[in-house]
Amino acid sequence: MFDLGEDEERFYNFLTPLTNQFESLGNVLMDTKCFPNEEVKKAIIGLARDLRGLALPLNARIQYTMLFEWLDLLEYPKLASAYYNLLNCLSQDHVTYLTALEPRAFVYILESLNKGLAALDSAIYISCCTILDSIVSYIFKQLQLKTSTFPNKKLRSLSQENTQFLKVVELNSELLQNMMSSLLNNVLAEDCRNQWSMSRPLLVLILLYEDFYRSLKESIIRGQPIDKQPMMAQWFEDLMLGIERNVSSKNKEK
Numbered sequence: 001m002f003d004l005g006e007d008e009e010r011f012y013n014f015l016t017p018l019t020n021q022f023e024s025l026g027n028v029l030m031d032t033k034c035f036p037n038e039e040v041k042k043a044i045i046g047l048a049r050d051l052r053g054l055a056l057p058l059n060a061r062i063q064y065t066m067l068f069e070w071l072d073l074l075e076y077p078k079l080a081s082a083y084y085n086l087l088n089c090l091s092q093d094h095v096t097y098l099t100a101l102e103p104r105a106f107v108y109i110l111e112s113l114n115k116g117l118a119a120l121d122s123a124i125y126i127s128c129c130t131i132l133d134s135i136v137s138y139i140f141k142q143l144q145l146k147t148s149t150f151p152n153k154k155l156r157s158l159s160q161e162n163t164q165f166l167k168v169v170e171l172n173s174e175l176l177q178n179m180m181s182s183l184l185n186n187v188l189a190e191d192c193r194n195q196w197s198m199s200r201p202l203l204v205l206i207l208l209y210e211d212f213y214r215s216l217k218e219s220i221i222r223g224q225p226i227d228k229q230p231m232m233a234q235w236f237e238d239l240m241l242g243i244e245r246n247v248s249s250k251n252k253e254k
Helices: 008-014 016-029 038-055 061-070 077-093 095-099 103-116 122-144 160-171 173-188 195-208 210-222 226-239
Strands: none
Touching: 008 016, 016 038, 077 095, 077 103, 077 122, 095 103, 095 122, 095 160, 103 122, 103 160, 103 173, 122 160, 122 173, 122 195, 160 173, 173 195, 173 210, 195 210, 210 226
C-alpha cells in the first residue's frame, strides 16, 4: 500500500490524477447541454468510488485534513450546489444521520459550512444558514437533556452516540464560534441581505456560546468610534430583547 505520510507536497502529487478528473468533470458540469448525461453520471459515480477508496485507508487526522482541503467544493459550482442541497435535505429530516457520522466526516461538514458562509452564491449561503440552524438547534436540545432548572426533575440519559457527538462538538467549538462571528459581522453590514436566514442560526449559537458572544460584542463595540459606541451597545441590547433561552421557532422569529 502506498504510504501517503504527512508530507503535503507528496500527498497532493499523489492526488494529481484525481485533481485532473475533478477539473475535467467540473468543466462538463458547467455546460448545461451535457448535464444530465449518462456518461457524466457514470463519471461522477466513478470519481466518488475513487474518493471512497482513497479515504478508507487514511488513519491520521492530518491526512484527512489534507484530503478535505484538496476537495474544495466551491471550485465546482454545480457540485457545490448539489452537495449543499443534499445536506439541507438531510439536516431538515434526518439531522440525527448527520450527527451520527464518523467524527472526521461531521467535522468536514462543519468546515464546509464555514466555507459556504463565505460564498458569493446567495443560494449556497442561505442553504448553509439553514443547515447550520438545524445542526446547532439539535446540539442545543441535546445539551438541555444534560441540565435542568427543576431540582426534582429526573434528567434523561444521553445515548452513547449522542455523548460522543457532543464531545466532538466540544472539541470543535472554535469552528462554531467562528461561524457565529461571521454571521454577526454579516448582520452588522449595512448592505446585509438574507438577514432572516442568518438570524436563526446566529441566535442558537449565541445561546450555546454566551461567554464568547459577550467577548465578541465587547470587541465590536470597542472597535467603533467613541461617539458611535453607545449606539452600537444599544443595537446589541435590542438584538436580544425579549429572547428566551430556547430554540423554538417563535423565539427565533423575535
